[in-house]
Amino acid sequence: MKTSNQHIILQTNNLSIGYRNKSEETLIAKDINIQIESGALVALIGVNGVGKSTLLRSLSGIQDSLNGKILINGLQKNKLNSLELSTLISVVLTEQPISKNLSVYELIALGRQPYTNWIGTLSEEDKTHINQAIELVNISSLQHKKCYELSDGQLQKTLIARALAQNTPLVILDEPTTHLDIYHQAHVLKLLKDLTQRTNKSILFATHEINLALQLCDKIILMEKDKVSIGTPLELIEKDAFTNLFPTDLIIFDRSSQTFKINT
Numbered sequence: 001m002k003t004s005n006q007h008i009i010l011q012t013n014n015l016s017i018g019y020r021n022k023s024e025e026t027l028i029a030k031d032i033n034i035q036i037e038s039g040a041l042v043a044l045i046g047v048n049g050v051g052k053s054t055l056l057r058s059l060s061g062i063q064d065s066l067n068g069k070i071l072i073n074g075l076q077k078n079k080l081n082s083l084e085l086s087t088l089i090s091v092v093l094t095e096q097p098i099s100k101n102l103s104v105y106e107l108i109a110l111g112r113q114p115y116t117n118w119i120g121t122l123s124e125e126d127k128t129h130i131n132q133a134i135e136l137v138n139i140s141s142l143q144h145k146k147c148y149e150l151s152d153g154q155l156q157k158t159l160i161a162r163a164l165a166q167n168t169p170l171v172i173l174d175e176p177t178t179h180l181d182i183y184h185q186a187h188v189l190k191l192l193k194d195l196t197q198r199t200n201k202s203i204l205f206a207t208h209e210i211n212l213a214l215q216l217c218d219k220i221i222l223m224e225k226d227k228v229s230i231g232t233p234l235e236l237i238e239k240d241a242f243t244n245l246f247p248t249d250l251i252i253f254d255r256s257s258q259t260f261k262i263n264t
């Protein structure tokens with residue numbers, strides 16, 4: 001992580017997240033206090049169903065939080081309108097409905113929607129951002145292909161390029177390595193790491209690839225049933241934070257190799 005030119009991009013103060021309908025409120029997590037600096041790659045990890053997607057949706061404004069504060073670039077999220085928010089946070093969700101009839105270039109160009117006029121004409125500045133995003137993700141050879149022609153890994157990179165074209169200081173991704181083999185999982189996560197270093201953007205992503213995240217990320221947000229912790233991988237390892245993440249009859253955390261292993 002860079003040490004100069006850093007400031008806090010995302011901060012939560014006593015945040016509670018969950019679901020609210022007319023008759024009841026379902027609390028998923030409370031007392032969430034996290035800070036993400038510019039240029040940081042941050043993984044959100046936790047067991048299935050603990051609330052990772054709920055947290056990412058709450059941070060990105062797709063759903064309301066129950067209580068507490070979210071500050072983005074120092075601005076209170078609930079005082080921003082959706083256009084202002086879309087210049088601060090770009091989001092890549094799993095299983096996001098996208099029109100696969102679009103070309104790769106057209107899909108990436110959608111990232112410029114917060115900036116284009118009402119008929120969506122691209123300015124020279126929009127085109128510069130689109131071309132930079134294509135270059136950063138290294139997919140210029142794919143730009144004229146239709147999205148239905150892409151492999152899962154290529155589509156994931158295209159969605160990352162769309163988020164980059166949106167030119168926000170914070171990019172949020174929900175499980176960007178789903179459906180990818182271990183080589184492409186590492187490839188996408190290494191790409192995210194390189195992007196934080198080259199652009200000074202902050203990238204927050206939920207993942208089940210904990211071993212890869214431990215090796216690559218500046219910080220980890222560890223979401224458990226009754227608490228959410230944040231720290232560098234080393235800080236969390238030193239606090240024994242991973243030891244009881246999974247039932248130890250099957251999965252153990254090996255401190256010496258800093259990886260999860262099967263308990264044989």
Ligand SMILES: Nc1ncnc2c1ncn2[C@@H]1O[C@H](COP(=O)(O)OP(=O)(O)OP(=O)(O)O)[C@@H](O)[C@H]1O
Pocket residue numbers: 019026028046047048049050051052053054055
């Ligand atoms: N629309 C909804 N209304 C009510 N509860 C929901 C809704 N969506 C999810 N939940 C519940 O919120 C909890 C957290 O779900 P969430 O999808 O955030 O977990 P997750 O950590 O992302 O899981 P996974 O790792 O399996 O993707 C679960 O108990 C889930 O059933």
